[in-house]
Amino acid sequence: MEQVVNWFSNNSDQIVESGIQLAYAIAIFIVGKMIARAISGLLEKALKKKNVDKAVSGFLGSLVYALVLVAVVLMALSQIGVQTTSFIAILGAAGLAIGLALKDSLSNFASGVLIIILKPFKAGDFVEAAGVAGSIVKIEIFSTIFKTGDNKVVIVPNSTITGGAIVNYSREATRRVDMVIGVSYDADLKVTKKLLTDIVTSHEKVLADPAPTIAVAELADSSVNFVVRPWTNTADFWTVKFDLTEQIKIALDEAEIGIPYPQMDVHVHKND
Incomplete structure (x- = not known):
């Protein structure tokens, strides 16, 4: 017991300093988490005002929240003396690997977001795109569903649509x-x-x-x-x-x- 008391007595300054750093790290995490939620909520509200699909706005809000939260965690760890360089390198490598594995899906997702935001067409329009001519049934995150004049349903990847010319026959009156x-x-x-x-x-x-x-x-x-x-x-x-x-x-x-x-x-x- 005496040894423990002596250790605390000899390292009191370091313990106090570590406690202060831990308190700062906890404060950074709590405040950062609140900021992440606020940014995510503002983004979702802004997208909803632009009539962006609810699924897309929710996904983007969650994505932004996760990215901000990762940055906050790294800042908190750095505050208590943890070397975050290795964590950043690992996250970068993992992100690169995931991006390469899902590049087609990510491309379709990004194109779907652009279609929903820019609105080159909407459900019900008669459109010619990606070699398909038909009425738009539904715009989804990764693909768009067409119905042709002879009642065939054609599912087209969004990146294929945004990668070429889009002719909207229904836009004008x-x-x-x-x-x-x-x-x-x-x-x-x-x-x-x-x-x-x-x-x-x-x-x-x-x-x-x-x-x-x-x-x-x-x-x-x-x-x-x-x-x-x-x-x-x-x-x-x-x-x-x-x-x-x-x-x-x-x-x-x-x-x-x-x-x-x-x-x-x-x-x-x-x-x-």
Whole structure:
């Protein structure tokens, strides 16, 4: 017992100093943990205000909390004299190994976050991306689910989508229908243009503003090509295209205006 008392007496200054350092380390850990929770909560609130998916905002909040907490623990250990260099090296090596093993998944996750934040499309939009055209069923963290026009479900990795061009056919309220109508060189162009104009402007789902464009675009090999470009609401695009295609064919037949097809003249020469 006397030896213990003597040891405490001889090392009292060091014990007090170690106690103070331990108290500082505990304080750093407690305050740092509170700060980590506050930062995580603020991040989640900010993401929710931007209508980011709840799963993504929760995951990012937890990730930030874990990173800040690791930094706080390292600071607390350093305060009590623990050499943290080796811990940092181990964490770096582990992070590198995990990153290399999960690089594809992490890439898909990052792309999913970008899609949710930047919103190039949303559920219900008709989109063409990564070689797939269809309606967006659901945007998930690692992939996006499409439903094609023939009712097939296609699951596409998010990194594949963000790595190429994205065409969103549903973003704007109106769309232009682009058609090319070829007539024979014998046709009266003024009569043909008036006929096409009457058909387009009389369709109930063709918009008056912007006005449709009907003009001679090309003197092709076998035909004179008109461009017919009416505007319509996005939801009526295919209805207008199909209706006008049928009505123009019927009207041109009734007006006896020929619709030529590619042809080749073969000249045969006979030598005596």
